[in-house]
Each structure stands twice: as C-alpha cells, then as structure tokens.
Amino acid sequence: MAHCPGTASFIPSPRALTAGLFAALTLAFAPAALAQQAVGPATGLPVPRYVSLKSDHVNLREGPSKDHATKWIYQRAGLPVEITAEYETWRRIRDSEGAEGWVLHSLLSGKRTALVAPWKKDAAPFPLRAEPQNDSNIVAKLAPGVVANVKKCDGGWCRLKGEGYDGYLPQTNLWGVYPDEKVE
Numbered sequence: 001m002a003h004c005p006g007t008a009s010f011i012p013s014p015r016a017l018t019a020g021l022f023a024a025l026t027l028a029f030a031p032a033a034l035a036q037q038a039v040g041p042a043t044g045l046p047v048p049r050y051v052s053l054k055s056d057h058v059n060l061r062e063g064p065s066k067d068h069a070t071k072w073i074y075q076r077a078g079l080p081v082e083i084t085a086e087y088e089t090w091r092r093i094r095d096s097e098g099a100e101g102w103v104l105h106s107l108l109s110g111k112r113t114a115l116v117a118p119w120k121k122d123a124a125p126f127p128l129r130a131e132p133q134n135d136s137n138i139v140a141k142l143a144p145g146v147v148a149n150v151k152k153c154d155g156g157w158c159r160l161k162g163e164g165y166d167g168y169l170p171q172t173n174l175w176g177v178y179p180d181e182k183v184e
Contacts, residue, residue, distance in 0.1 A: 040086035042105075047086060050176050051093075053079045054109040060101035064090035071101045078147050080113045080176030096175045112150040112183055114158065114176030116142045116169065128167035132157035140165035150176065153183040 040047045053074055060072040064087040074095075084100065085092035091108060094100045096118045116126055125141035132154065142148065148160035148169075157168045158177060171177055 040083070042086040042088060048082050048084050050080055050082050050112060050114075050178070051091075051108045052111050052113040052176075053077055053081060053107065055107050058103055058107045060093070060099065060103060062101060064088065064092070064102045068102065072099060076147070078111075078113050078149075080115055080147070081108070083108070112176065113147050114150050114160070114174040116146045116148060117144045117173045118175050120144045126169060126173055128160065128165055128169055129157075130167055132159075132168040136168070139167040142169065148174075150174075150183055153177050153181055155180045155182050158183070 038047050039045060054077065056075050056077040058074040059070045060074065062068040062071055079095070081093040081095050083091045084094055087102075089105050090102045091105050092100060092102050093108075096115050117123060121144050123144050125143045127138040128140040128142055129136040130139050131137075142160075142165070146162075148162050148165075151159040151161050153159070153171055156171055158171050158174055159168055160166070171179065171181070177183060
C-alpha cells in the first residue's frame, strides 16, 4: 500500500478484525434473539407460543373484536395453534396450514397438543415407540393429522398420550412443539 503524505494508513490486526466481525455478527443476529424472547403485553407469556383450542366451535376473526368478520370456524377441540400476538383479551393465532386470525383468549387452553406430521398427509402411519429410541418396541401407529396430547418433550422426542396409546414420537414429526423445545 502506498503512503500518501497527509493521510493516515491503518491496517487492522487479526485480533481487531476478529472483534469487528464478532460485533457485526452480534448486531446482525440480535433482532432474532430478541424476537425469541418477546413476551405478550396482555399475559407476559412468550410470543410466539403453542396452545390448543378449548372448544369445538371457535371463530377465527379478521381482527381483535367481535365486530370483525369471521374468516373461519374451527370445529376441533384440542387442535394445536400458535399464538403470534396479543391484544387485550384477543390472541392472533396461526394453524398448521398457515391460516391466521384473532380469537378470544377464553377459547384457548394452555394444554399442549400436537398434530402428527400434517405436512405428510399421504404418508404411512408413524410408529409410536415404548421408549424414546428408534429401536424401541412399537406400541401404536399414528396417522398424519392425528391430534395427540403432549405429556413431555426432551428436545428430541415427545411423549404422547391419547385414547388407546401412550408412547414416544420424534419431535420432528410433530406440529405444535418447537424444534428442540423442552416440555414438562
């Protein structure tokens, strides 16, 4: 590099370059980290989060009031949905197919449920294992779209319980729990 009189030349050290790169990456990913830690203004609970429908008749509305039109009526109690926002007594939710709208908080339950691989509608039933291991005995087979009660998840496997079954399914085959989420 040629040095021109009256100008300062600066060649950063490898340590300075590393520190600068770290600072840039921290700033670039900080919004994502903060988004994961967001809490709802009405409840103080994490947003987003999974819950389930409490009733077998839930109106999904265009906005957060009964004055807004009904977009959809859910008819499946226990269906998992994701809360994406809160406004007073209203919760904006998203279902497994991506439909979004607003429902009254009283129509939602903190009870955790999950859908078995709704993105694989034509797949063969998934083996439910006696233990959280791929070589464990199969205790049942659950078809895609089955709604199951989530008893716990360890970040890799979830224990599911329902009428006539109790066992483990890999967490990656479920909609209603986040990847690597632990549920007690």
